[in-house]
Amino acid sequence: MQPVSKDGSRNPSSTNDGNFDVQELKRRVSSRLLEIPGVSGVGVRGGILTVYLAEDSEAVRQAVAAVLESERPGVSVNYVVSGVFRAQ
Numbered sequence: 001m002q003p004v005s006k007d008g009s010r011n012p013s014s015t016n017d018g019n020f021d022v023q024e025l026k027r028r029v030s031s032r033l034l035e036i037p038g039v040s041g042v043g044v045r046g047g048i049l050t051v052y053l054a055e056d057s058e059a060v061r062q063a064v065a066a067v068l069e070s071e072r073p074g075v076s077v078n079y080v081v082s083g084v085f086r087a088q
Contacts, residue, residue: 020072022049029071036063040085045078052082 022044030042033051038060041052051064061079068075 020075022047022075025049025072025075029067032067033064036060036067039064040082048076048078050078050080052080052085054082054084056081 026042026044026049029049033039033042038054038057039051040054043050043052049068053060056079064077064079068077
């Protein structure tokens with residue numbers, strides 16, 4: 001799995017300020033993001049919100065961006081194409 005930023009680059013940089021709590025953002029948006037078909041999971045990697053996708057889809061990325069913009073405009077996000085997560 002390779003992280004891909006919202007602009008498609010492989011090594012995204014965070015624009016988060018020092019007072020920003022990405023874990024709190026994850027708690028606030030996870031349930032809404034997981035309702036989007038094609039989103040497999042939500043996490044934090046390297047201090048950046050990470051959204052795991054079943055497959056790469058511009059429509060899914062746009063839906064994720066709309067949720068995030070309503071909570072924290074301009075927040076950095078990594079997308080990881082992971083496939084579907086299944087309980088073991």
